[in-house]
Amino acid sequence: MNGIFYFSSTGNSLYIAEQIKAELGGEIRYIPKFAGEVNAYDKIIIVSPIHSFGLPTLVYDFLSNMNSTKPLYIVLNCGGMQANAPYYTYQLCKEKGLNIRSVQVVMMPEIYTLSFSQPKFVINMVLRKAPKRIKPVIAAIRDDKEIVVPKPKKDKWTPKHLENRKIWHMLAKDFSITENCTDCLKCVRICPVGNIKRKNGQIIFGDKCVACLSCYHRCPERAIVYQDKRKKDRYINPLVEEDNIGADQL
Numbered sequence: 020m021n022g023i024f025y026f027s028s029t030g031n032s033l034y035i036a037e038q039i040k041a042e043l044g045g046e047i048r049y050i051p052k053f054a055g056e057v058n059a060y061d062k063i064i065i066v067s068p069i070h071s072f073g074l075p076t077l078v079y080d081f082l083s084n085m086n087s088t089k090p091l092y093i094v095l096n097c098g099g100m101q102a103n104a105p106y107y108t109y110q111l112c113k114e115k116g117l118n119i120r121s122v123q124v125v126m127m128p129e130i131y132t133l134s135f136s137q138p139k140f141v142i143n144m145v146l147r148k149a150p151k152r153i154k155p156v157i158a159a160i161r162d163d164k165e166i167v168v169p170k171p172k173k174d175k176w177t178p179k180h181l182e183n184r185k186i187w188h189m190l191a192k193d194f195s196i197t198e199n200c201t202d203c204l205k206c207v208r209i210c211p212v213g214n215i216k217r218k219n220g221q222i223i224f225g226d227k228c229v230a231c232l233s234c235y236h237r238c239p240e241r242a243i244v245y246q247d248k249r250k251k252d253r254y255i256n257p258l259v260e261e262d263n264i265g266a267d268q269l
């Protein structure tokens with residue numbers, strides 16, 4: 020059976036995981052909550068967003084701690100700037116002795132939109148094209164096609180990634196909560212690292228943030244704002260059930 024492991028803030032990676040399950044079968048498992056044994060699966064498929072030209076912290080940790088010789092397939096997705104994330108990921112798998120078969124990338128709507136807005140027509144266009152872009156990716160996994168990611172001639176992106184990951188934990192320090200907060204505690208529930216708490220009647224952020232932006236995008240009142248900007252646009256992938264983000268599908 021296929022184990023389809025994913026991390027997802029706004030549902031883009033979950034959408035891809037669901038397409039893979041629909042075509043190839045298997046179980047969908049949410050990486051931050053997975054405490055089982057990856058070797059229980061015949062094929063291991065990991066679906067992850069690209070964060071800052073590399074991997075999200077939790078996916079990096081998951082891969083780094085994996086001990087398996089099962090065939091491993093990785094599907095990254097990003098807002099259009101993959102940089103050298105595929106090579107970085109491929110190389111990490113090789114260093115860890117994993118049986119990496121392919122690292123592929125699919126373009127999905129950009130969610131790192133703290134300081135700019137993605138026009139709606141762009142989001143819709145990317146979503147419309149997604150099924151066609153995902154199809155060959157799934158076929159390569161089904162056919163066990165080996166895809167070697169070559170070393171880039173010059174890599175100015177991976178050093179930037181390694182620098183950026185050192186400051187991710189500080190991102191939430193720039194979040195604040197507006198008067199629109201209804202105290203629903205959804206942000207507390209969905210933060211993948213338990214970085215949001217309610218204390219003395221207030222929502223507060225700790226210092227464990229992994230910069231996933233789940234809370235920012237998914238607060239129903241858009242009450243979490245960045246650097247006090249009152250930007251209105253938020254994004255949740257409309258092709259998934261929001262409640263399934265962060266859940267397993269067995």
Ligand SMILES: Cc1cc2nc3c(=O)[nH]c(=O)nc-3n(C[C@H](O)[C@H](O)[C@H](O)COP(=O)(O)O)c2cc1C
Nearest residue numbers: 027028029030031032068071072097098099100130
């Ligand atoms: C912290 C952070 C960093 C990101 N960095 C990149 C990047 O370097 N290049 C890119 O194209 N997209 C980047 N993105 C966008 C996401 O990779 C993209 O929107 C992805 O589809 C989100 O998937 P998800 O909803 O499953 O989390 C970033 C998003 C976040 C939250």
Ligand code: SF4
Nearest residue numbers: 200201203204206238
């Ligand atoms: S999700 Fe939004 S509305 Fe709900 S408690 Fe958090 S900040 Fe307040």
Ligand code: SF4
Nearest residue numbers: 210228229231232234
């Ligand atoms: S505080 Fe928000 S951005 Fe930071 S890890 Fe938690 S959900 Fe993600």
